[in-house]
Amino acid sequence: xxxxxxxxxxxxxxxxxxxxxxxxxxxxxxxxxxxxxxxxxxxxxxxxxxxxxxxxxxxxxxxxxxxxxxxxxxxxxxxxxxxxxxxxxxxxxxxxxxxxxxxxxxxxxxxxxxxxxxxxxxxxxxxxxxxxxxxxxxxxxxxxxxxxxxxxxxxxxxxxxxxxxxxxxxxxxxxxxxxxxxxxxxxxxxxxxxxxxxxxxxxxxxxxxxxxxxxxxxxxxxxxxxxxxxxxxxxxxx
Numbered sequence: 001x002x003x004x005x006x007x008x009x010x011x012x013x014x015x016x017x018x019x020x021x022x023x024x025x026x027x028x029x030x031x032x033x034x035x036x037x038x039x040x041x042x043x044x045x046x047x048x049x050x051x052x053x054x055x056x057x058x059x060x061x062x063x064x065x066x067x068x069x070x071x072x073x074x075x076x077x078x079x080x081x082x083x084x085x086x087x088x089x090x091x092x093x094x095x096x097x098x099x100x101x102x103x104x105x106x107x108x109x110x111x112x113x114x115x116x117x118x119x120x121x122x123x124x125x126x127x128x129x130x131x132x133x134x135x136x137x138x139x140x141x142x143x144x145x146x147x148x149x150x151x152x153x154x155x156x157x158x159x160x161x162x163x164x165x166x167x168x169x170x171x172x173x174x175x176x177x178x179x180x181x182x183x184x185x186x187x188x189x190x191x192x193x194x195x196x197x198x199x200x201x202x203x204x205x206x207x208x209x210x211x212x213x214x215x216x217x218x219x220x221x222x223x224x225x226x227x228x229x230x231x232x233x234x235x236x237x238x
Contacts, residue, residue, distance in 0.1 A: 001030045003207050004068040004148045005200070006060060007179070008044045008053040008075025011147065013035050014180050018074045018200055021182030025201035027154060027208055033068070035060050043146035044078050045116055054080030058087060070207035072098075074179040075201055077123035078115065083105040085223045091197060091210040092217060095199030096123065096198050097130035106195045109137040111171025113162045115149070117141035123177060138169040139177065149180040156187050163192050173197060 005022050007015040019034035022156040026032050040056030041049040057080050061071065070091045071083055103110035112123055120139040127133040142158035149155050159181070163174050174196045176184055185196035210216065217223045 001069045001070070001208060001211055003030060003032050003070045003072055003097055003204060003227075004035055004061075004064070005032055005072045005074050005204075006035045006057045006078075007037070008040075008057060008073070008078045009042055009049075009146070010037055010040050010056075011042050013150075014043075014146070018179050018182055021172075021179075021198065022056065022072065022074075022202045022204050025182075025198075025204040027205075030204075030208055032204070033066075035064060036124040044075055045146055047117055050075075050078045050122060053078050058083050061088060062233075069211045070201040072200070072207055074203070076176075076178050076199055077126045082217055082223070085217045086226050090216055091207055093203040093207045094126075094130070094211070095203045096126045096191065097132060098203035098206050099175045099197045099199035100127055100130060100132040100136070101206075103175050103197045104132060106197070107172030109170050110173040111137045111163070111166030111169060112175045112177040113146050113159055113166055113181075114139060115146050115180075119177070128138055137171045138166050140166045140169075146178060146180055149158070149178065151157050152187075155181070155184065159184060159188055160191060161203055163188065163194075167192065167194060211238065 015034040015036040022032045037056035037060045040052050044053045073094045085092045111185050123139050140162045142162045176198050182200045185198045189196045
């Protein structure tokens with residue numbers, strides 16, 4: 001089985017970190033390949049970045065020629081999943097909804113701990129779109145930007161502080177609200193006394209399950225193939 005994991009930004013180092021987390025979750029016989037968009041934001045933090053990221057990820061998959069069995073979209077709360085589901089003929093699993101769905105199996109209410117507070121609205125909208133917002137107690141920011149997550153000690157301390165706020169708000173399960181936090185669940189889970197769900201790992205396992213069960217996106221209605229028409233794409237950078 002071959003799973004493609006798409007980073008939502010152009011930072012190659014983050015792609016590599018996401019792929020490490022995805023491979024750690026993948027079962028025997030699963031190959032994980034990371035794709036980094038050739039253009040777009042270096043980190044996705046806000047509506048403008050998110051829409052640019054969505055178009056860049058779709059363009060990346062549109063022009064990627066090797067075969068694969070599933071797509072994992074590693075942008076928490078970012079746009080594009082619906083468009084990718086129209087585009088490709090394999091299962092598409094977004095880390096936001098994957099993490100939330102698994103969190104709902106572990107407790108009545110979950111909390112999302114993310115990067116900057118400005119991302120909360122986007123994440124809430126994404127959870128509503130996935131039909132799992134009613135179980136979300138709160139979305140809490142750590143105050144760290146996406147590119148600040150490379151400092152493990154600082155990230156862990158900020159996450160624990162934010163997670164305590166989420167727990168106080170009624171969260172019984174915690175969700176890592178950024179693909180760049182992958183792996184953090186092992187460091188903080190025991191300190192908080194709550195299950196911690198990593199969206200990258202959750203999405204990989206769900207993607208494997210869909211492929212194994214022979215299931216893929218329905219073409220009846222919402223995710224029907226795009227209508228045939230002329231579409232003009234921007235020039236690719238050198």
